[in-house]
Amino acid sequence: MKLLVTGGAGFIGSAVVRLAVRQGFEVVNLDALTYAACLDNVADVAGDPAYAFEHADIRDRAALDRILARHRPDAVMHLAAESHVDRSIDGPGAFIDTNVTGTYTLLQAVRQYWEAAGRPEGFRFHHVSTDEVYGSLGPSGFFTEETPYAPNSPYSASKAASDHLVRAWHETYGLPVVMTNCSNNYGPYHFPEKLVPVVILRALAGAPIPVYGTGENVRDWLYVEDHADALLTVLRRGTLGRSYNIGGENEARNIDLVRRICAILDDLRPASAPHDRLITFVADRPGHDLRYAIDPGRIRTELGWRPSVTLDEGLRRTVRWYLDNPAWWQALQNRAGVGQRLGISGSAA
Template sequence: MKILVTGGSGFIGSAVVHLARARGHRIVNLDAMTYAASPASLADLQGDPDYRFEQADIRDRAALDQIFAAHAPDAVMHLAAESHVDRSIDGPAAFVETNVLGTFHLLEAARAWWTGAGRPDGFRFHHISTDEVFGSLGETGRFDETTRYDPRSPYSASKAGSDHLVRAWGETYGLPVVLTNCSNNYGPRQFPEKLIPVTILNALAGRKLPIYGAGDNVRDWLHVEDHADALLTVLTRAAPGTTYAIGGQAEARNIDIVRKLCAILDDRRPQGAPHADLIEHVTDRPGHDRRYAIDPARIRDELGWRPSVTLDEGLERTVDWYLANEAWWRPLQTRQGVGERLGRAS
């Protein structure tokens, strides 16, 4: 199968590209190479005849039409998105333009190519989204495929909008779409603005480890390689029009994640121990969702997928990857916004 992956040089995208190539799929990576993308994430695929890179913006319809015509993909995996909640608070326009308008242009380009190719039955447009579109949970309950949408941030609202567009193109035009909503990802090659890489890299540098509020916000953590496996399972096995919720079944409070990372670093880099002394509670961000959790029963029962990486194992593997790959993350430390407090709505 030839798969057009948007955002393939990003965190989740690069995990998908690596796994897809390992399974024999041909890949076209379409990426605008904005601040969170890294060429180094896929450097090992340079020279691979079954990997192609196209630098383009999903808002550029003419470029999209050319790429579809040149590569004739069997499927699209749409991961390209602005994804950092704090950045969406400070600058929501980019999130609407990329996540909503960009998805619209990609849908239209895919529909035009699919129609022109005679509407092949095997074609799929797989839209990858987030559990944040569902809002915030209380102490109990979990999100599933029937949960109503209740986005609370510009980021989640823009992703909700893109989800609705994808479903509408499936219903109105018959485009064979599938959609997934995942919980919080972590693992190798995550841009250093999210909680886990920020904690690891700040601790290594002896800098403070900022925790929003009391750190009681709960997330369901999903290792990115498990997520990539789930996404390829959905792409190759799910029926058009279906939606799957993907979670790691590993709920933890943010403060507990940070403490676990500190304990791992105490073992790996004892000269900085105890790293937990660097924890600093800071003013919470506006509209901070209290809890996310996913019920993955449908993907387990229908497609046989289950997460394979436990949270403790995944955190250890993640710390070890960052320790071993300073050449990957060091250049990213100078990019705009890294190390700064973002998300301070006035």
């Protein structure tokens, strides 16, 4: 099977690319190489004859048509997106442009390609989304595939809109789609603006580790390589028109997650004092959802998939990866926004 992955130089996309090549797929990686993308993420497979790279933007219809015609993929997995909530607060326009208009442009290009090819039965369009489209949970309960959408940030609203577009293209035009919504990912190659890499790198630098509010916000944490495996499972065996929630079954309060990372660093890279002394509580971000938690019953029951990596094991792997790969993250330190507090009050952009 030849798979076209959009956003394949990003964090989750590159994990999919690496795993797909190992599993015998031919892979075309389409990426615009915006600030959070890095071709070093796919260096392990870049020389493989089953891998090809296309530098293009999903908003560029002519480029999409050219790439689809050149490579003739059997499936498209759509991961390209603006994804950082704090950045969406400061500049929501980019999120609407990429996540909504870009998804629309891609859907139209893929629909034309699929129809011109005679609507091949085995074709799939896999749209990858987030649990943030469901809004915020209280102290109990779980998101299911039937949970009503209630996005609370410009990022989650833009992803909710893209989810609805994909569903509509399936119902209206018959485009064969599968959809997934995942919990918070973490692991190697995570761009250093998200919580886990921020904690690791701030601790290594002996700098204050910022925790929003009182750290009571709860997330379900999914190791990125588990997520990649789940995505390829849904691509191959998911029911058309069906949505699957992918969770790590690893809930933790932010403050507890930060302390666990600090404890791992105390073990692997001890400092003169425990790393958790660096924890600093800062003003919360606007619209900060209290809790996300996924019920992964559908993917477990229908497709036999469940996560294989516990949170403690995954965090230790992740910390060790950052310790062993300083050249990767040091090269990203000067990119826009890295190391800065974003999303405090927003702007009119």
